[in-house]
Amino acid sequence: MLANWRLARKQPMLRARARLVQEIRQFFIAGGYLEVETPLRIPAPAPESHIEPIPSLSWFLQTSPELCMKRLLAAGYERLFQICHCWRDGERGGQHLPEFTMLEWYRAQSDYRDLMIDCEGLLVTLARAMTGATAVAFRGRIFELAPPWERLSVRAAFQRYCGMSADEALRLDLFDELMVEKIEPQLGWGTPTFIYDYPACRGALSRLKADEPDTAERFELYLGGVELANAFSELTDPLEQRRRFVAERDYRAAQGRLPLPLPEPFLAELASMPPAAGIALGIDRLVMLFCDAESIDDVVAFPPEEL
Amino acid sequence: MYTVADLKKGLKVTLDGDPYIVIAFEFSKPGKGQALYRTKLRNMINGTTLDRTYRSGESFEPAQLEERQMQYLYKEDTHYTFMDNQTYEQVQMSEDSVGDAKNFMIDNLPVDILLYGEKAIGVTLPNFVNLRVVQTDPWVKGDTSGSDSKPAVLETGYTLRVPPFIEEGELIVVDTRSGEYSTRVKG
Numbered sequence: 332m333l334a335n336w337r338l339a340r341k342q343p344m345l346r347a348r349a350r351l352v353q354e355i356r357q358f359f360i361a362g363g364y365l366e367v368e369t370p371l372r373i374p375a376p377a378p379e380s381h382i383e384p385i386p387s388l389s390w391f392l393q394t395s396p397e398l399c400m401k402r403l404l405a406a407g408y409e410r411l412f413q414i415c416h417c418w419r420d421g422e423r424g425g426q427h428l429p430e431f432t433m434l435e436w437y438r439a440q441s442d443y444r445d446l447m448i449d450c451e452g453l454l455v456t457l458a459r460a461m462t463g464a465t466a467v468a469f470r471g472r473i474f475e476l477a478p479p480w481e482r483l484s485v486r487a488a489f490q491r492y493c494g495m496s497a498d499e500a501l502r503l504d505l506f507d508e509l510m511v512e513k514i515e516p517q518l519g520w521g522t523p524t525f526i527y528d529y530p531a532c533r534g535a536l537s538r539l540k541a542d543e544p545d546t547a548e549r550f551e552l553y554l555g556g557v558e559l560a561n562a563f564s565e566l567t568d569p570l571e572q573r574r575r576f577v578a579e580r581d582y583r584a585a586q587g588r589l590p591l592p593l594p595e596p597f598l599a600e601l602a603s604m605p606p607a608a609g610i611a612l613g614i615d616r617l618v619m620l621f622c623d624a625e626s627i628d629d630v631v632a633f634p635p636e637e638l
Numbered sequence: 639m640y641t642v643a644d645l646k647k648g649l650k651v652t653l654d655g656d657p658y659i660v661i662a663f664e665f666s667k668p669g670k671g672q673a674l675y676r677t678k679l680r681n682m683i684n685g686t687t688l689d690r691t692y693r694s695g696e697s698f699e700p701a702q703l704e705e706r707q708m709q710y711l712y713k714e715d716t717h718y719t720f721m722d723n724q725t726y727e728q729v730q731m732s733e734d735s736v737g738d739a740k741n742f743m744i745d746n747l748p749v750d751i752l753l754y755g756e757k758a759i760g761v762t763l764p765n766f767v768n769l770r771v772v773q774t775d776p777w778v779k780g781d782t783s784g785s786d787s788k789p790a791v792l793e794t795g796y797t798l799r800v801p802p803f804i805e806e807g808e809l810i811v812v813d814t815r816s817g818e819y820s821t822r823v824k825g
């Protein structure tokens with residue numbers, strides 16, 4: 332019998348991964364969060380322009396547990412977290428797997444600034460548990476994780492790294508290219524970086540700023556050029572949310588992509604949702620960080636090509 | 639037709655009328671943004687490289703490449719002429735495209751020619767070629783310098799190191815992949 336040496340050699344990484352997940356669990360339980368499990372196979376994911384769900388019979392594998400977790404918020408659950416698998420078709424690269432592990436947490440009566448503080452606390456706690464210090468070595472650098480972390484608005488990032496305004500980049504349809512080629516590689520090298528306040532059209536399910544309706548209360552967290560998390564002050568207006576879903580659905584239809592139904596039960600219950608903030612953090616990338624792994628393939632037992 | 643989902647290292651595509659090979663490939667996706675496929679491509683005719691970023695939905699023409707068995711006929715100015723063994727059709731290739739292969743090319747040598755449409759853009763030699771030594775110093779018996787090799791010039795003008803016992807006029811076998819002496823041809 333031929334042993335699978337590549338799999339055998341992953342044991343230290345997979346052990347570190349298991350420990351990290353246990354530490355995450357303890358962090359949230361200690362913070363008064365309720366761990367929940369919502370269905371992985373759902374009839375209607377949130378329609379999003381650039382996220383492709385994988386069909387499962389006439390339903391879909393979830394692209395995120397977001398909608399079900401928000402229905403729990405609407406039903407009065409105040410602090411929730413979940414560690415689960417998500418699927419996104421066609422996403423494969425050094426930092427992407429079509430099946431990956433997501434940590435999501437939600438807080439009622441909060442906004443995205445509270446989640447920034449949660450992120451700082453979580454990473455420092457994990458670093459202490461994993462390395463005994465508040466620093467972590469990754470990609471040839473030592474990263475100090477003790478706050479404060481850099482906070483950089485999207486508009487400031489475009490001016491600083493592209494010499495172009497974010498609005499101009501959107502007008503020229505260059506927003507994503509500039510983000511990937513010019514901005515992301517610069518983020519999170521001194522301290523971790525929160526890049527925040529996205530143009531409204533890049534807000535997805537996030538609330539717009541009360542005094543700046545062209546800006547969405549959204550942030551992403553980067554460390555060493557790697558995107559770790561995406562957070563929103565959640566949109567709680569069912570009409571606005573329906574309008575956005577319809578726009579995304581129509582955009583997808585115009586591109587000839589998989590048709591998606593609207594998540595009606597979610598839209599119906601959204602009106603009862605309190606002001607809240609929610610965040611999704613990629614566990615596989617977090618393991619990459621704490622194990623100083625080169626590729627996401629190193630931190631999972633089986634990349635899809637090896638099945 | 640290829641789509642971006644087919645992109646990977648080694649894929650050969652046509653861009654702006656030239657054949658390119660993908661030499662580096664990276665999938666990126668900014669949070670909630672569109673998938674971007676960042677590639678480094680090398681022009682298979684002139685060797686220049688370029689960086690290109692593609693979005694999902696884009697498609698590519700495969701490069702129409704074909705490899706055919708031919709033999710080397712002769713060199714004229716800066717062009718090398720080859721002939722297809724089956725059709726007797728002749729193709730020419732520039733000195734630049736022939737590259738280091740010219741060091742080992744002797745008349746009637748069987749080679750594989752890479753064609754892009756009608757255009758010859760690459761040559762693959764046999765792994766071993768017999769070449770005649772046209773100049774090398776004589777072997778002095780009892781030489782105590784301890785040197786175990788000496789320079790020799792081949793009929794193609796290529797210089798390499800050979801064992802001391804190789805003499806002018808001898809036929810030797812050269813490994814075209816390393817450019818090194820392999821053995822002498824007996825008889």
